[in-house]
Amino acid sequence: MSKQFDVVVIGGGPGGYIAAIRAAQLGFQVACIDEWKNAAGGPAPGGTCTNVGCIPSKALLQSSEHFDHANHHFAEHGISATGVKMDVAKMIARKDTVVKQNNDGILYLLKKNKVTFFHGRGSFVGKAEGGYTIHVAGKTEESITGKNIIIATGSNARALPGTPFDEVNVLSNDGALRLGAVPKKLALIGSGVIGLEMGSVWRRLGAEVTILEGLPTFLGAVDEQIAKEAKKAFDKQGLKIELGVKVGEIVNGKKGVTVNYTNAKGEAVVLDADKLIISIGRVPNTIGLNTEAVGLQLDERGAIVVDADCKTNLPGVWAVGDVVRGPMLAHKAEEEGVAVAERIAGQHGHVNFNTIPWVIYTSPEIAWVGRTEQQLKADGVAYKAGSFPFLANGRARALGDTTGMVKMLADATTDEILGVHIVGPQASELIAEAVVAMEFRASAEDIARICHAHPSLSESTKEAALAVDKRSLNF
Numbered sequence: 001m002s003k004q005f006d007v008v009v010i011g012g013g014p015g016g017y018i019a020a021i022r023a024a025q026l027g028f029q030v031a032c033i034d035e036w037k038n039a040a041g042g043p044a045p046g047g048t049c050t051n052v053g054c055i056p057s058k059a060l061l062q063s064s065e066h067f068d069h070a071n072h073h074f075a076e077h078g079i080s081a082t083g084v085k086m087d088v089a090k091m092i093a094r095k096d097t098v099v100k101q102n103n104d105g106i107l108y109l110l111k112k113n114k115v116t117f118f119h120g121r122g123s124f125v126g127k128a129e130g131g132y133t134i135h136v137a138g139k140t141e142e143s144i145t146g147k148n149i150i151i152a153t154g155s156n157a158r159a160l161p162g163t164p165f166d167e168v169n170v171l172s173n174d175g176a177l178r179l180g181a182v183p184k185k186l187a188l189i190g191s192g193v194i195g196l197e198m199g200s201v202w203r204r205l206g207a208e209v210t211i212l213e214g215l216p217t218f219l220g221a222v223d224e225q226i227a228k229e230a231k232k233a234f235d236k237q238g239l240k241i242e243l244g245v246k247v248g249e250i251v252n253g254k255k256g257v258t259v260n261y262t263n264a265k266g267e268a269v270v271l272d273a274d275k276l277i278i279s280i281g282r283v284p285n286t287i288g289l290n291t292e293a294v295g296l297q298l299d300e301r302g303a304i305v306v307d308a309d310c311k312t313n314l315p316g317v318w319a320v321g322d323v324v325r326g327p328m329l330a331h332k333a334e335e336e337g338v339a340v341a342e343r344i345a346g347q348h349g350h351v352n353f354n355t356i357p358w359v360i361y362t363s364p365e366i367a368w369v370g371r372t373e374q375q376l377k378a379d380g381v382a383y384k385a386g387s388f389p390f391l392a393n394g395r396a397r398a399l400g401d402t403t404g405m406v407k408m409l410a411d412a413t414t415d416e417i418l419g420v421h422i423v424g425p426q427a428s429e430l431i432a433e434a435v436v437a438m439e440f441r442a443s444a445e446d447i448a449r450i451c452h453a454h455p456s457l458s459e460s461t462k463e464a465a466l467a468v469d470k471r472s473l474n475f
Contacts, residue, residue, distance in 0.1 A: 005147070008144060009031065011153040017109070019337030020113075026347075032045075035121040055098060056098065092180070135290075151289070185272065186203075186276075189259070199239055216264065218243055223368060223407060224374055226404075243264060257276040284322060367421075403423070415445055
């Protein structure tokens with residue numbers, strides 16, 4: 001007889017393990033199934049985010065930023081650093097340690113909250129009395145039954161047709177995080193989050209980086225003014241970004257990769273590189289889930305179809321995170337995971353897609369929440385805009401990083417904040433104030449009247465709010 005659970009979560013990434021823990025806190029008997037393995041073959045929960053995404057990329061970004069500062073910025077502080085070298089193997093080892101610490105932390109939290117963990121791949125067998133039977137394929141084979149099933153199987157890197165990942169020369173985000181040496185020439189296809197972050201890491205360490213983007217505009221989802229400011233900074237750093245290209249034949253050889261493409265002028269170009277990172281988006285992961293066994297509905301993208309509450313077409317089956325509609329962000333998955341656990345318990349779980357922040361952890365960082373100026377114009381919304389440059393911020397001057405600005409958009413009539421967009425130092429931290437303000441439907445004046453510490457980068461948020469109503473004291 002199979003083991004019975006109130007809730008079975010398939011996937012131990014940000015959406016899955018958070019959903020499992022919250023469900024257990026609400027009094028349910030919970031199982032969480034996850035197949036990620038560490039180098040020793042042991043469990044490594046945390047999904048793409050912890051293993052080959054958010055966490056390891058930030059570790060490498062931090063290491064490469066220290067190296068860049070030592071070589072190019074310490075001198076202005078009176079610090080002499082000569083002969084600075086990067087031990088890539090040690091940098092990668094540190095990254096792996098950070099990942100393992102997060103894996104172990106998740107396992108500890110699951111155990112602490114009395115969640116039964118199964119290491120293996122979970123798949124549907126069929127409907128059972130009182131729920132669904134799930135097969136777990138790991139070191140041992142077993143079946144469990146769940147009254148409620150939460151699918152949180154995440155996403156996979158999208159491959160370029162005709163150019164499969166070999167993780168040697170043609171790399172996904174996984175291979176890009178495991179390079180054993182700095183490539184002399186690095187090519188990337190796609191100028192999204194992964195492309196910019198990985199390009200930044202290896203450029204700082206000495207690689208000649210070229211990013212090819214098919215779209216004619218840079219960071220089309222970002223506020224246009226912010227994107228232009230970021231592009232200027234990247235150009236100045238030597239990150240070569242070509243827009244409006246059409247990629248043709250890609251030849252993966254013994255000595256590297258050759259990318260043939262047509263540039264925005266219609267000229268044929270041949271780009272030779274030691275390594276190629278392809279970062280053209282991600283696709284929902286339902287591989288091996290055996291959805292057909294129970295008739296689980298998928299859309300044309302392969303994503304699981306859900307309603308506003310993350311319910312699928314099957315009673316008692318829910319899905320969250322990258323495997324469903326909406327932005328593929330770890331914190332979005334976490335919010336949905338908590339909300340679903342609470343809905344199963346009869347509560348009213350809450351996820352507000354309008355206040356989910358976005359961050360690109362480059363230097364300068366780019367962060368935003370809410371609508372962009374071009375979206376407001378397209379929707380015919382009357383708005384007011386205010387901005388404040390970090391160049392005029394005392395704390396930014398002291399840090400030695402005055403790149404960028406804070407920009408705020410507010411309703412022309414009500415003054416309610418509709419969007420906040422930041423490019424500059426610590427944007428990932430500064431955006432949190434805007435998220436809180438928008439969640440409580442604050443006005444620009446509310447932010448302007450709050451006392452911010454001096455000197456602090458957050459003063460630029462206050463000044464941007466003041467600028468919305470043309471009341472900034474610094475202009």
